[in-house]
Amino acid sequence: MTDLQRDVLTGFESRFNRRPAGLWSAPGRVNLIGEHTDYNEGFVFPFAIDRRTVIALGLRDDRLIRVASSFAEEAIELCLEELFPENLSGWSAYPLGVAWALGQFGANLGELKGFEVFIDSEVPIGAGLSSSAAIESAVAVALNDVWRLNLDHRTLARVGQLAENRAVGAPTGIMDQSASLLGRADAGVFLDCRSLESEVIPLGFDAAGLELLIIDTKVSHSHATGGYAARRASCEAGAGALGVDSLRDLDIDDLPRAAEVLGDETFRRVRHVVTENRRVLDTVRTLREQGPTAIGALLDASHTSMRDDFEISVPELDLAVETARLAGAIGARMTGGGFGGAAIALTPHALVPAVTAAVMAAFDARGFATPDIFVVHAADGAGREQ
Known part of the structure; x- marks a missing residue:
């Protein structure tokens, strides 16, 4: 048992004065490439990382739900009858939103038992590594097991997306949940966000002597705030003006027409996605x-x-990327939704x-907060631990 598993147990x-039914975990993810393409029904290529969230969960004999975590003093309680998005807020909207969303995918919440869950995580919060x-x-995956729903992991990704969209209020696509649920060691998940077809693609970083370095700038972000939503709205406006259902329907050859039809800002948003x-x-x-x-x-x-074009970087991310390249990384970029978070640098070992x-020296010279820098490896997706 790992230290994190032991802490969760x-x-x-x-908190609950009993043993749980089991332990489950799911990884964070890093997006190798394909940013803000997911909600435009495009392509993404993330992979699950070897930093995980672990939960302990046990069913109750009544209809009460109790949710606790290592990062909040209070436990949140409500009955299954009260489980609606408008009743959820704060950090507990993530786990409780999933329970609600499972009801939208066939779980009969009117007949199921309540549960208790305790959550702890080693995925950095606000770093663009999808702690949510x-x-x-x-x-x-835990509720799918204990409620015996028999949903596959692709469906559970849709459950997580619905929870984030409706319960949390963040207009995200399906990439993050797909990576966390479908990931495999030493491989990325190539996902078509229109068809939801996915393919596991070997990365080969180890064999090539490469490491993926995460540079967490410590500039926190939130997908529920205005910048992310504004970019999504621009994409939808651009697609509408160009007469297509989504920007996925455009290719490079369509950009000259887009430049004529769209205003400068909307065009640049569209050009990034295409x-x-x-x-x-x-x-x-x-x-x-x-x-x-x-x-x-x-x-x-x-x-x-x-x-x-998309204007979602910040000075700390730009400095991390530029410095990493100059110091020997073969390629670097910000990752995640933007406005903070982390950069990645593909670097010879x-x-x-x-x-x-x-990077540490450059941040110090500019007076930026000290970044957290660490290597991640592609890992297996969500599942039962014990």
């Missing part, structure tokens, strides 16, 4: 044909597009100390 027993989807996915979709496809093809050492330029181009030291 102890936390459950101390890790909570949602861990709770989804070119980012192409970069995802090119990254998957390049991995297959040439290996991971050849994808650096695609990562770099993705960051430039997010910085200039031998250069990780140098890249880390260079």
Whole structure:
């Protein structure tokens, strides 16, 4: 048993004075490439990381739900009859929203028993590594087990997305939950967000002597705030003006017409999504044909597009990316929804100390908060631990 698993078990027993039915976990994710393409029905290429959220959960004999965590003093209680999005708020909206959303996918909440759950996590919060989807996915697999719903992991990803959209109020796509639920060791999840078809693609980082370095800028963000929603609205406006259902229906060849029809800001938002979709496809093809050492330029181009066209970067992210490249990373970009969070740097193993030291020094010189820098590896998705 890991330290985190032991802490979760102890936390459950101390809060609820009994043993849980089991332990479940789900990983955070890093998006290798494909940012803000998911809700535009495009392509994304994330992978699950070896930082996990662990939960202990046990059924009750009545209809009460009790939710507690290591990051909040209070336990939240409500009855299944009260389980509606408008009754949920704060951190508990993530686990409780999943319970509600399962009812939208066939669970008969009128006949099921309540439960108690305790949550702890090693996924950094607000870093763009999808700590929220890790909570949602861990709770989804646990309730799927104890309520005996027999839903597959692709359906549970849709459950998590619905919870985040309706209960939390964040207009996110399905990428985060898909990565957390479908991830595999040393592989990425190539996901078509229109058809929801997915393919596990070997990354080959280990064989190529590469590490993926996370640079958590400590600039916190929230998908429920205005910047993310405004970008989504711009994408929808651009698609409507161009007469398509979503930006997925556009290709590079459509950009000259888009430039004529759209205002400058909306055009740049559209151009990012269209070119980012192409970069995802090119990254998957390049991995297959040439290996991971050849994808650096695609990562770099993705960051430039997010910085200039989608305007979701911040000075700390730009500094992390530029410094990592100069210190030897073969490619770097911000990852996640933007306005803070983390950058990634694909780095030769031998250069990780140098890249880390260079970024630390650059942040110190600019007076920025000290970043948290660490290596992640592609990991298996959500499941039962014990």
